[in-house]
Amino acid sequence: MELKVQGRIKVINDLQTWDSGFSKREFVITTQEQYPQDVKFEAIKDKAAQLDTLNVGDDIEVSFNLRGNEYNGKYYVNLQAWKLAKSGAPAAAAPAPTAPDTTLEPMTEAEDDLPF
Numbered sequence: 001m002e003l004k005v006q007g008r009i010k011v012i013n014d015l016q017t018w019d020s021g022f023s024k025r026e027f028v029i030t031t032q033e034q035y036p037q038d039v040k041f042e043a044i045k046d047k048a049a050q051l052d053t054l055n056v057g058d059d060i061e062v063s064f065n066l067r068g069n070e071y072n073g074k075y076y077v078n079l080q081a082w083k084l085a086k087s088g089a090p091a092a093a094a095p096a097p098t099a100p101d102t103t104l105e106p107m108t109e110a111e112d113d114l115p116f
Contacts, residue, residue, distance in 0.1 A: 006061045006087060007031040010038060012051055025051055027081075029062065041081040050084045059087045 007029035017023040025048035031037045041062055043051055054060065063083035069076055 002063060003066060004061055004063050005029070005031060005039065006059070007036075007039065009054060009056050009058050009060060012054065012056060015048055023048060027051060029060065032059075039079065041079045043081045043084070047080075047082055050081075054084065054086070061085045061087045 009027060010030045011028040013026045015023055015025045022045070024042050024044045026040060026042045028038050028040050031039060041064060061084075062081050063085075064079045064081045067078045067080050069078075
């Protein structure tokens with residue numbers, strides 16, 4: 001199952017590395033919907049390099065996997081980003097259509113050609 005979300009980058013943290021060779025980089029995006037949410041993702045290993053070309057304020061689409069695990073009786077959920085793609089600026093709302101002109105002009109006898 002492929003999960004995606006679009007938003008604007010709010011925070012990009014520094015790369016974290018461990019002695020085992022594992023590395024990850026966390027970032028936060030703000031969704032652009034009626035009730036915006038700040039969502040934290042992590043990019044692990046070689047996927048972290050994708051963040052090098054992005055900046056705070058960029059609009060992106062994140063493809064991610066949902067990961068969960070248990071540790072010492074506590075449960076954790078991580079959103080692991082595997083693809084980051086810049087998206088264009090959100091489309092501006094289309095202008096509302098203008099209401100048709102509803103003012104009526106009186107008809108002349110010549111225009112009134114109805115048979116009844």
